Amino acid sequence: MAMNKEIEEAKMTNSKQIAGLIGPTIVVLTISEMLNFHIWATNFPQLTYLNGLMLFVAGLSIIRAHNRWVRDWSIFVTLAGWFVFLGGLFRMFAPEAQQAPHNTSTFAVMSILLGIGVLLTFKAYSREGSKTPSLT
DSSP: OHHHHHHHHHHHHHHHHHHHHHHHHHHHHHHHHHHTGGGGSSOOHHHHHHHHHHHHHHHHHHHHHOOOOOSSTTHHHHHHHHHHHHHHHHHHHOTTSOOSOSSHHHHHHHHHHHHHHHHHHHHHHBOTTOSSBOOO
16 A cells, blocks of 8 residues: 555656646746747748657657546646647648647647746645745
8 A cells, every 4th residue: 555655646746846847837838929929920930840759759758658547737747748649740741731720729739838837847846745845
């Protein structure tokens, strides 16, 4: 019984470490893309493909390290990995397709991503059982 608890604590530590990396990354990316949305008006397929390759590798890395389908906040780490992986595949196989049209649905998706990034960041840097974030 004690061994199972230790295993679960190790898995949660892994979740917090990955969330501490991808949470702030998602926050910075969504805010910077919202502020600079105009730069996506033109599409350079070579750069889109390269971006897709990087997303594919990042998503695959997250999936390999954290493919846990559980009913707690750490499911968002797994989902982020799968969405990044699938987004990378889309960009690699359709680099000439319009990637992010400037409309309400794109803004809604970006807002949801921002919320997930904030949640992951908060969970990664907060102490267990505490309501306030911790820097340690």
